[in-house]
Amino acid sequence: MRFSRLLVTFSLMMMMAISNEPFALAHKEEYKIYGFPYSASTWRVLAVLHEKGLSYYPITVNLRTGEQKKPSFLSINPFGQVPVLLDGHLKLTESRAISLYIESAHRSRGTKLLNHKNYKKMGIETMWMYIESFEFDPPATTLTFEQAIKPMTGLKTDYKVVNETEPQLEKVLDIYEERLKNSRFLAGNRFTLADLFHLPNIEYLMNTTTKRLFESRPNVHRWVAKIMARPAWRKACDANAWYDEMEN
Ligand SMILES: N[C@@H](CCC(=O)N[C@@H](CS)C(=O)NCC(=O)O)C(=O)O
Ligand SMILES: *[C@@H]1O[C@H](CO)[C@@H](O)[C@H](O)[C@H]1NC(C)=O
Ligand SMILES: *[C@@H]1O[C@H](CO)[C@@H](O)[C@H](O)[C@H]1NC(C)=O
Numbered sequence: 001m002r003f004s005r006l007l008v009t010f011s012l013m014m015m016m017a018i019s020n021e022p023f024a025l026a027h028k029e030e031y032k033i034y035g036f037p038y039s040a041s042t043w044r045v046l047a048v049l050h051e052k053g054l055s056y057y058p059i060t061v062n063l064r065t066g067e068q069k070k071p072s073f074l075s076i077n078p079f080g081q082v083p084v085l086l087d088g089h090l091k092l093t094e095s096r097a098i099s100l101y102i103e104s105a106h107r108s109r110g111t112k113l114l115n116h117k118n119y120k121k122m123g124i125e126t127m128w129m130y131i132e133s134f135e136f137d138p139p140a141t142t143l144t145f146e147q148a149i150k151p152m153t154g155l156k157t158d159y160k161v162v163n164e165t166e167p168q169l170e171k172v173l174d175i176y177e178e179r180l181k182n183s184r185f186l187a188g189n190r191f192t193l194a195d196l197f198h199l200p201n202i203e204y205l206m207n208t209t210t211k212r213l214f215e216s217r218p219n220v221h222r223w224v225a226k227i228m229a230r231p232a233w234r235k236a237c238d239a240n241a242w243y244d245e246m247e248n
Contacts, residue, residue: 031102034076034084037242039063040144040150040200042083044095046242047196048102050232052110057152058245064153096133099193111232113193123231125187127192140201141153147208162210170213173220180219185227195227200230 031049033056035042040069045090049056061067068080077084077093084091085098087105092098103113117122118162146157181188187194202224215221227233235241 008122027080030087031052031233032059032086034059034061035082035242036061036063037239039082040167041095042164043100043200044197045083045085045098045201046236047233048193049229050235051113051196051230052102052106054102054106054110056245058242059138060242060246084122096129096192096193096197099196103193105153106192111191112197113191115192121188125192125194128186128192130217131186131198132194132197135172136169136198137201139165139172140198140205143208143210144201144204147210148204164209166213173213173217176223177217177220180223186222191227191230196233199227200237203233224244 011133031054032040033045033049035045035058037060041103057101061073063082067073068077068082074080076091081093081095083098084093085101089102092101100114104116107114107116114125143162146162146165150157160193176186185191186198202214206214206224206228214224
């Protein structure tokens with residue numbers, strides 16, 4: 001009796017040591033995600049969850065009916081935006097912060113999306129994450145909004161804005177083209193959060209004429225093809241996968 005209890009305790013300790021995170025398998029309802037299956041920022045977080053092999057509990061906030069601006073949702077995120085992550089009593093907004101949180105909480109699980117142990121590598125990775133946020137995202141989001149989001153909601157694309165914004169994106173892509181000559185991914189030879197953060201806008205932009213800016217740069221093109229093909233990404237931006245998860 002005592003021996004078997006000891007054995008159970010020992011096995012549990014071993015499991016925790018191996019997984020480096022207590023109760024890693026009991027996460028089924030651990031993460032609740034308020035999101036929308038056509039929302040680029042929601043996809044960013046879902047990509048991380050799929051890379052890590054974590055399931056999640058999806059809560060749909062219908063952006064098409066303006067649910068995100070209703071008092072019930074504003075009490076969850078006063079900015080009226082998705083995604084929002086709930087981990088027990090912890091609530092986080094901002095898709096990149098949520099991504100970093102999940103990656104840090106499950107560093108040894110699934111795809112390792114950052115170098116937590118090497119502060120120099122981490123520095124480079126953080127730098128590329130911020131380059132995405134401050135250099136790539138502003139023009140990319142404008143181009144996505146004009147050419148992909150507006151038409152979906154019955155609004156007209158402003159081609160003057162598109163024409164003015166594309167050169168800003170080109171400047172960034174020229175720098176990426178140089179970087180990717182000598183590096184398989186932006187922060188080095190491994191896929192990291194820095195690459196992943198680009199995917200939501202790229203997914204939309206590859207359906208627009210802006211696609212040519214990516215395709216005319218061979219190293220950028222190779223990188224885009226490689227990151228877009230990741231199974232975790234294909235699942236993240238598949239609306240059916242969101243609804244399937246709701247049924248589980
Ligand atoms: N910086 C935020 C942006 C979130 C965001 O823009 N979410 C969009 C969907 S992709 C949204 O909720 N839009 C609804 C609205 O603003 O009314 C993040 O990365 O999470
Ligand atoms: C945008 O640029 C294209 C290609 O140069 C041009 O044909 C078009 O007239 C421009 N549109 C606007 C509204 O400036
Ligand atoms: C891009 O276009 C394809 C083919 O029309 C479609 O299946 C896909 O959902 C589109 N992707 C986005 C992000 O709109």
